[in-house]
Amino acid sequence: MSDIGTRTDAVAEIRAVIDDWEGAMREKDARRVLAQGTDNCLVYSLAPPLKEAAAGVEGLEQWFSTWKGPLGYRLQELEISAGGDVAFATALTHLSGEKLDGEKAALWFRQTLGLRRTEKGWKIAHQHESVPFYMDGSYKAAIDLEPTSEVDWHAPSRSPMAGVIAYLNVQDANATVEFYGRAFGAKEVDRRYAEDGKRLIHCHLTINGGALMLSDPFPEFGYAWKAQEGVVLHLVVDDADFWWKRAVAAGAEVTMPLEVAFWGDYYGQLRDPFGISWAIVAPVKKDS
Numbered sequence: 001m002s003d004i005g006t007r008t009d010a011v012a013e014i015r016a017v018i019d020d021w022e023g024a025m026r027e028k029d030a031r032r033v034l035a036q037g038t039d040n041c042l043v044y045s046l047a048p049p050l051k052e053a054a055a056g057v058e059g060l061e062q063w064f065s066t067w068k069g070p071l072g073y074r075l076q077e078l079e080i081s082a083g084g085d086v087a088f089a090t091a092l093t094h095l096s097g098e099k100l101d102g103e104k105a106a107l108w109f110r111q112t113l114g115l116r117r118t119e120k121g122w123k124i125a126h127q128h129e130s131v132p133f134y135m136d137g138s139y140k141a142a143i144d145l146e147p148t149s150e151v152d153w154h155a156p157s158r159s160p161m162a163g164v165i166a167y168l169n170v171q172d173a174n175a176t177v178e179f180y181g182r183a184f185g186a187k188e189v190d191r192r193y194a195e196d197g198k199r200l201i202h203c204h205l206t207i208n209g210g211a212l213m214l215s216d217p218f219p220e221f222g223y224a225w226k227a228q229e230g231v232v233l234h235l236v237v238d239d240a241d242f243w244w245k246r247a248v249a250a251g252a253e254v255t256m257p258l259e260v261a262f263w264g265d266y267y268g269q270l271r272d273p274f275g276i277s278w279a280i281v282a283p284v285k286k287d288s
Contacts, residue, residue: 010082014115014122018078018089021124025073028064030057037124038116044128046109047222072096075111076147085117092147093129105220106195107131107143140202140215144192161211166233168214170274171225173200176214179273180205183250184235184243186212194218208235232269232277240266240282252278260284 017036024032034057043052064071075091089112096106114126132142170176177200180186189204189211199216206212212233217225237243244258247270258268258280266282 010087010117010122011080014080014082014087014089015078017115017122017124018075018080018113022073022075026071028061028067028071030060030064033060037127038118041124042126044126044130046129046131066099068098068100070097072106082115087115087117087122089113089115099220101219103220104196108146108195109143134202141221143218143221144194144201146195163210165211165213166231168212168228168276169217169223169225170214170276171217172274173203173214173216174198176272176274177203177205179250180207180212183247183252183272184208184278185246208237228275228277232279234279234281236281238282240268240280244268244270244280247272247278247280 021033021036024036040053044050045052072095074094076094078089078091080089081087091111091113092108093111094106094108096104098104109129109131112126112128113124114128115122116125132145134140134142168176177186177188177191181188184207186205186207189206190202191200191204192202193199194201194216199218200214201218202213202215204211204213215223217223219225235243240258248254252270252272254268255271255277256267256269258266261267264284266284268280270278270280272278
């Protein structure tokens, strides 16, 4: 048989292995998933750590048990190259489903599989998953991308942003953004949704000339919500009374009255409905 015929047969065998592995993932059949891998399969997965061996049956079943019902798992643009006893395959993979707590996940990621020919046929020896991240300083995983997403490489680069920018993780980012518009006059610069079309993976606001960024929690990727503690966002303004009354009218809770503080500033603190503390500050004008 010619080398071309041998490679063609190998590709067909490998495709059958990957198809069965993909189907086993959808059916959450841990034993069948592992049956298509080598005993020492190396995994570079989306979740930490940086490097690990493939989870055993117990570990994989535990992960499957966190999903309600069947798991959405499919490969697109699968390409296979084989030579001798080694092969690799690349694909874009779509993962979707509903967690037991009701959280819905849907994302595309890049996947490379390394395979070896063994006595039991072709087996997956290495699995590598990755997602790109946004190069805007947020370092957020770009889980909103789809295979048809395009990047305008000729678009001008964004200028560096001065100072330190607060990046909030809030329970309802959409509601938070709307409230900040009413309470603090926030202007929206950018808003990006996750594939579920509901949660925000990134939102950039400007308030009082400065930047504020926020996102929803994504516990399925290790970014669970935690209550904010020990942080106060300061707004140093000319007309503290105007800013104060607008925020209170919008629904902010007074936690420290607006008054002349012992250090000399006109100062007060508020808590917004999402648990974030704010200070309204203005210098006290001296009589001439």
